[in-house]
Amino acid sequence: MANIAVARIKREFREVVKSEEAAKCNIRVELIDDNFTELRGEIAGPPETPYEGGKFLLEIKIPETYPFNPPKVKFMTKIWHPNISSVTGAICLDILKDQWAAAMTLRTVLLSLQALLSAAEPDDPQDAVVAKQYKENRHLWEKTARHWAQEYAEAPKSKKDDEFYDKVSQLAEMGFDRHKALTALSAHEWNMERATQDLIS
Amino acid sequence: MSEADADMASQGSDPDDEGLSDSSYQDYSDEDINDYYNYGPDDMEQDDRGQIFDPEAFEYFLFNKEEACQFLDERVAELTQTIQFSPQVSHTIGKVLLQAHQWVLTEVMERFREDSVQLMVDCRILPPPSRAKQVEPPPKQCPVCLQAQEEKDLLSLACNHKFCTDCWQRYFQVQVEDGVATGVECMWSDCRLITTEDFALSILKNSPVTLRRYQQFAFNDYIKGHYQLRWCPGPDCDVIYMAPQPLGRKVQCKKCKTCCCFRCLKDYHVPADCPTIESWLRKCADDSETANYISAHTKDCPKCNICIEKNGGCNHMQCFQCRYDFCWMCLGDWKTHGSEYYECSRYKENPNIANESAQAQAREALKKYLFYFERWENHQKSLKLEEQTFQRIQHRIKEKVMNNMGTWIDWQYLLDAANLLHKCRYTLEYTYPYAYYQEGGPRKKLFEYQQAQLEAEIENLSWKIERAEQTDRGDLENQMDITEKRRLTLLRDFSES
Numbered sequence: 001m002a003n004i005a006v007a008r009i010k011r012e013f014r015e016v017v018k019s020e021e022a023a024k025c026n027i028r029v030e031l032i033d034d035n036f037t038e039l040r041g042e043i044a045g046p047p048e049t050p051y052e053g054g055k056f057l058l059e060i061k062i063p064e065t066y067p068f069n070p071p072k073v074k075f076m077t078k079i080w081h082p083n084i085s086s087v088t089g090a091i092c093l094d095i096l097k098d099q100w101a102a103a104m105t106l107r108t109v110l111l112s113l114q115a116l117l118s119a120a121e122p123d124d125p126q127d128a129v130v131a132k133q134y135k136e137n138r139h140l141w142e143k144t145a146r147h148w149a150q151e152y153a154e155a156p157k158s159k160k161d162d163e164f165y166d167k168v169s170q171l172a173e174m175g176f177d178r179h180k181a182l183t184a185l186s187a188h189e190w191n192m193e194r195a196t197q198d199l200i201s
Numbered sequence: 202m203s204e205a206d207a208d209m210a211s212q213g214s215d216p217d218d219e220g221l222s223d224s225s226y227q228d229y230s231d232e233d234i235n236d237y238y239n240y241g242p243d244d245m246e247q248d249d250r251g252q253i254f255d256p257e258a259f260e261y262f263l264f265n266k267e268e269a270c271q272f273l274d275e276r277v278a279e280l281t282q283t284i285q286f287s288p289q290v291s292h293t294i295g296k297v298l299l300q301a302h303q304w305v306l307t308e309v310m311e312r313f314r315e316d317s318v319q320l321m322v323d324c325r326i327l328p329p330p331s332r333a334k335q336v337e338p339p340p341k342q343c344p345v346c347l348q349a350q351e352e353k354d355l356l357s358l359a360c361n362h363k364f365c366t367d368c369w370q371r372y373f374q375v376q377v378e379d380g381v382a383t384g385v386e387c388m389w390s391d392c393r394l395i396t397t398e399d400f401a402l403s404i405l406k407n408s409p410v411t412l413r414r415y416q417q418f419a420f421n422d423y424i425k426g427h428y429q430l431r432w433c434p435g436p437d438c439d440v441i442y443m444a445p446q447p448l449g450r451k452v453q454c455k456k457c458k459t460c461c462c463f464r465c466l467k468d469y470h471v472p473a474d475c476p477t478i479e480s481w482l483r484k485c486a487d488d489s490e491t492a493n494y495i496s497a498h499t500k501d502c503p504k505c506n507i508c509i510e511k512n513g514g515c516n517h518m519q520c521f522q523c524r525y526d527f528c529w530m531c532l533g534d535w536k537t538h539g540s541e542y543y544e545c546s547r548y549k550e551n552p553n554i555a556n557e558s559a560q561a562q563a564r565e566a567l568k569k570y571l572f573y574f575e576r577w578e579n580h581q582k583s584l585k586l587e588e589q590t591f592q593r594i595q596h597r598i599k600e601k602v603m604n605n606m607g608t609w610i611d612w613q614y615l616l617d618a619a620n621l622l623h624k625c626r627y628t629l630e631y632t633y634p635y636a637y638y639q640e641g642g643p644r645k646k647l648f649e650y651q652q653a654q655l656e657a658e659i660e661n662l663s664w665k666i667e668r669a670e671q672t673d674r675g676d677l678e679n680q681m682d683i684t685e686k687r688r689l690t691l692l693r694d695f696s697e698s
Contacts, residue, residue, distance in 0.1 A: 004345075004368075004371070007346065008346070065371075065375050068376075101387075101391070101392070102364075103344050108390065
């Protein structure tokens with residue numbers, strides 16, 4: 001690991017820990033190994049979004065050429081969002097690609113990701129299925145995204161979402177994997193018949 | 202074609218070959234055409250110098266890298282001399298301004314006269330006025346490596362975002378690694394200012410390898426960004442085309458012999474224009490499955506039903522068994538293919554189609570596409586087969602010369618005829634994508650009429666060339682003249698000006 005990358009990560013790590021946002025439990029970062037090549041990030045789901053109350057874990061890998069190349073970041077927590085792959089957690093965000101600048105830091109990355117959760121860019125999608133739903137049936141997208149946050153990101157549950165749980169449970173009782181059942185239902189507007197068809201084929 | 206062949210051919214007729222053997226890089230001039238077609242140009246349009254208007258004439262030059270460099274430098278010098286830059290504005294900034302405007306000199310000058318500051322902001326040389334006095338990083342520390350630095354070791358662009366030389370150097374290395382050169386931006390977040398060549402030079406002066414790659418990529422960016430320049434699309438070819446008027450016309454590389462359209466760099470395609478040929482090729486790629494079945498190479502003789510393989514380029518077929526003359530495209534009697542009745546290049550649309558069901562319409566659309574595709578592909582195949590004819594002719598000429606039947610020059614007209622046939626059939630091939638996208642109306646009728654005429658003459662020429670032994674030389678040359686005239690007439694009326 002180049003000296004400059006290590007020096008930067010040490011400093012940026014401290015910056016996040018001491019930041020205002022960390023004090024409010026909005027963002028967090030921890031070290032995975034001693035040579036600063038991998039970190040674990042966490043962002044809170046922003047208020048007034050379907051992700052509110054959820055905690056989203058991020059895998060952060062620091063390249064040898066950091067900070068001249070961006071860190072490689074992906075979601076470890078499964079999430080239903082137009083710019084994040086519901087399968088791999090890969091993120092489509094300009095500052096993690098060509099709009100990265102060497103003067104940016106881990107803190108700016110985490111805050112940008114949090115902003116992405118508040119404001120999706122459906123015209124520049126990573127997950128085409130989610131983006132299509134976001135544009136065509138915004139209400140169903142919100143409900144689905146909230147359900148995913150409750151299922152995977154420990155967001156608080158409320159009574160009104162029971163319908164989705166029942167459907168997933170029904171399919172699970174038929175012997176399908178719970179996550180696969182949830183994915184199939186989400187991709188087919190929670191239509192049991194079409195989701196089952198998808199799972200069988 | 203070898204040099205010797207090219208010289209021989211240029212004594213004959215083909216203006217294309219004239220261009221090839223010409224010692225200057227310039228394409229054939231009007232005079233060449235004029236000389237050859239000087240007899241009887243009554244039906245040709247003439248320009249004010251009394252010369253015949255050639256729809257394919259195109260002025261272009263072939264540059265090597267040094268010549269292209271010089272060409273670019275001259276444009277920059279022209280700019281800096283004309284608009285009297287203030288002292289701090291240099292050659293290298295001129296390059297940035299031109300690159301941001303596809304090197305259209307007049308546009309840069311006009312914008313400079315209107316509002317020079319706005320131009321500099323738009324071209325990312327100066328920061329927007331609102332940002333000009335933003336906070337600076339903590340003094341004497343590089344915000345990237347966080348190391349303490351002397352003030353004099355910190356460098357910045359006009360935005361005043363200061364970074365140390367080491368960081369700039371590492372940053373350039375990473376960017377050049379990714380193939381970025383003219384677009385390397387300031388390292389500050391949200392700052393879009395770009396580095397100039399001089400700045401890169403001063404940063405990379407101690408890393409010659411990176412510097413050399415930077416310069417290669419930057420040069421490549423300039424060529425790609427210049428409206429008059431194009432890299433030759435030939436494999437590993439480093440020739441650069443320069444056309445004063447960047448039109449969709451034919452250019453040929455002298456080094457790798459690639460022949461293409463200057464504007465889109467695809468195979469030359471008049472009378473179809475660049476967008477037409479692009480949609481056509483995409484359509485052909487998409488619909489290749491449907492078109493597969495027509496790629497069979499054989500058809501049955503319409504009279505005696507013997508299976509016939511087409512082994513020549515000519516569409517005028519004569520059955521080996523029953524001697525029936527027929528057309529390969531429509532399988533109709535060839536006798537009806539006199540110039541007035543030649544109709545198998547014309548697609549007859551069902552006039553009632555608007556009232557038919559959606560399914561019938563889809564079938565009709567497919568039928569229409571297949572009609573044009575079949576003809577386009579057929580001419581492509583004919584071109585391939587006629588290449589073999591060309592080789593055969595060369596071989597036969599050699600034999601004749603060996604047996605003291607005339608000299609090499611006596612038989613050159615046969616090669617000229619084969620070359621001309623290739624050129625005409627090539628144009629004919631590209632009339633089909635054009636016709637497919639052309640809207641109906643009197644112009645389409647005229648186009649189809651001319652296309653049919655050209656088609657008929659090309660088949661006559663092909664027939665005569667394949668039977669050159671029995672054909673009288675005068676007759677053949679007459680046929681060549683007619684065919685080329687038909688081709689030029691069609692192009693004159695229908696290719697974009």
